[in-house]
Amino acid sequence: MNPFTYSHANRPEEAVAAVAKNPRADFVAGGTTLVDLLRLDVMTPDALVDVNALPLARIETLPGGGVRIGAMVRNSDLANDPTIRQRYPVLSEALLSGASPQLRNMATTGGNLMQRTRCYYFRDAVSPCNKRQPGSGCAALGGFNRIHAVLGTSEKCIATHPGDMPVALAALDAVVHTRRPGGGERAIPLTDFHVPYGEDPARESVLEHGELITAVELPAVPWFARSTYLKIRDRASYEFALASAAVALDLDRSGSRAIRAARVALGGVATKPWRSREAEQVLTGGKADEATFRAAAEAALKGARPQRNNEFKIELAKRTLTRALATAAEIKV
Numbered sequence: 413m414n415p416f417t418y419s420h421a422n423r424p425e426e427a428v429a430a431v432a433k434n435p436r437a438d439f440v441a442g443g444t445t446l447v448d449l450l451r452l453d454v455m456t457p458d459a460l461v462d463v464n465a466l467p468l469a470r471i472e473t474l475p476g477g478g479v480r481i482g483a484m485v486r487n488s489d490l491a492n493d494p495t496i497r498q499r500y501p502v503l504s505e506a507l508l509s510g511a512s513p514q515l516r517n518m519a520t521t522g523g524n525l526m527q528r529t530r531c532y533y534f535r536d537a538v539s540p541c542n543k544r545q546p547g548s549g550c551a552a553l554g555g556f557n558r559i560h561a562v563l564g565t566s567e568k569c570i571a572t573h574p575g576d577m578p579v580a581l582a583a584l585d586a587v588v589h590t591r592r593p594g595g596g597e598r599a600i601p602l603t604d605f606h607v608p609y610g611e612d613p614a615r616e617s618v619l620e621h622g623e624l625i626t627a628v629e630l631p632a633v634p635w636f637a638r639s640t641y642l643k644i645r646d647r648a649s650y651e652f653a654l655a656s657a658a659v660a661l662d663l664d665r666s667g668s669r670a671i672r673a674a675r676v677a678l679g680g681v682a683t684k685p686w687r688s689r690e691a692e693q694v695l696t697g698g699k700a701d702e703a704t705f706r707a708a709a710e711a712a713l714k715g716a717r718p719q720r721n722n723e724f725k726i727e728l729a730k731r732t733l734t735r736a737l738a739t740a741a742e743i744k745v
Contacts, residue, residue, distance in 0.1 A: 414456035422465050424591050424624055430461045432593035432622025439463050439624065441484065442518035444511070445527050453537045454544060468522075468626055471495070477632030483522030483625045487577070488513065490521060500630060501743075502639035502658050506580035509643045512650050522625035524577045525588065525605065526617065530652055531560065531571040542568045543613040550613075553719070559654070562716040562725050564683035569613035570719060571683060573606065574652050579679035580641055582687045583658040587629045593622040599629075606684035635662035635673070637745040642736040643679070644728060653680030655729040657736035661700065669700040669741075676712060676737075681729045688712040691733065705737040706730070 421427035431437040437459040440446055449455040468482035471493050479495060490496060491507035511519065533539040533551040540549035552560055552570050561572040586602040600618060607615050619625075630636075639660035645651040656679035664670040674695035678686040691712035698704040709730035716726045 414450070414453065416457050417459045418462065419459070420462045420465060424466055424468070424626060425595065427461050427463050427466060428591055428593055428622050428624050430459075431624075434459050435621060437461060437622075441520040441523045442486070442515075443523075444515050444519045445523065449528065449535070452535055454535055463624070474629070474632075479630045481521050481628045481630070483520060483627055485521045487511075487516040487519040487521070487524065491516065499637055500580075500584055500639065501637065502583060502641045502660060503577065503580040503630075505641035506576040506643075506656075506658060509641060509656075510576040521577075521628055524575060525581075525625060525628075527575050527578075528616070529571040530574045532556070534571060541613075543571060543609065543616075546612075546614050556721055557719040558721040559652070560719055560722055561683045562681050562718050562722060562729075563678070563686050563713075564608040565717055566609065566611060566613075568611060569609035569683065571609060571613070572680060573682060573684050575685060576641070576643060576653065576656065576679060578602065578606065578685040579656055579677045580658040581628065581630075582677035582685040583639065583660055583675040584636055585631050585633070585675070587631075588625060589627040589629060590619065591624045591626050592620065597626075602628075602685070603687045609683040633660075635745070636660050636675075638663065638740055638743045639675070640736055640740045640743065642732055642739065644732050645680075655680045655725055655732045657729075657733040659733070659736045659740050661695070661737070661740045663700055663741065671695050671698050671700055671704070674708075676708065676733065678712060678729060678733065681713075681716070681725050690714065695737070700737075700741040702734070702738065705734045705741075708737065709733040 438457045440460045469484040472480045497504045539551040560570040581602045588600045643656040658677040660675040662673040676688045676691040691708040694708040
């Protein structure tokens with residue numbers, strides 16, 4: 413393992429200053445991704461700044477009715493919070509579908525947003541990988557690429573974003589709050605937070621070096637209570653998604669079953685949490701039935717670009733989304 417210094421920060425400004433001054437420093441919270449990558453020599457920081465002591469571990473209801481989730485809130489606590497389970501069930505379901513109870517007890521909200529891909533070639537320090545070593549090539553393009561992305565890809569990278577929680581947040585209009593080096597703050601819509609790997613695979617988010625996630629904010633939208641998360645994987649637990657869907661529906665209560673608004677996000681098939689506004693457009697104004705849901709799924713995957721081993725993901729994602737929408741339509745709120 414690469415040697416590094418280790419220090420603690422007690423205030424957000426201390427953590428930001430400590431990382432910002434060293435180009436090869438990084439934050440560590442639960443460490444559920446970082447420790448793996450340190451052991452594999454995929455990440456080799458010179459310094460780690462422990463942020464576990466920062467006062468960012470609260471879930472608060474805001475005056476306007478929204479919810480603010482501190483960056484240090486553990487996944488288990490967030491998934492089981494009564495307000496989250498009642499008002500944003502898709503988020504609770506996404507969290508509970510990820511990892512194992514032990515990992516959820518350690519993993520944090522901020523760290524989950526920064527989770528890195530499970531691409532075999534990225535995690536192998538020997539294989540060419542533009543994400544790990546820019547300009548070296550992409551071994552996945554000509555290699556075994558069953559788990560790789562079909563949306564948001566490029567000729568430089570086809571790695572899949574691994575998260576569950578960020579997919580749910582993309583469907584909930586979440587906003588990420590950060591503290592920047594120098595003391596400034598900013599609010600970033602979740603849909604703008606992650607960067608499709610595209611032409612610069614090494615860049616995964618819009619954060620600058622030393623910028624610290626402090627909170628995630630969810631808006632007060634009553635119909636987000638009619639939401640669900642569906643994850644399809646090779647085994648029933650402790651596995652990453654081959655395809656997943658986070659959906660929310662606003663249905664007309666008059667009995668017409670008309671869809672007044674919708675949110676759709678996909679996981680397991682794209683280079684970032686994939687908000688599908690194309691599917692939402694098909695759903696809005698339509699009737700909550702199988703034909704509409706299938707049409708939305710077709711729209712969501714229209715731009716998919718399969719590789720040699722993962723063409724099955726396109727049909728799988730369509731069926732996953734169709735089923736998730738059907739489930740959400742039957743939820744009683």
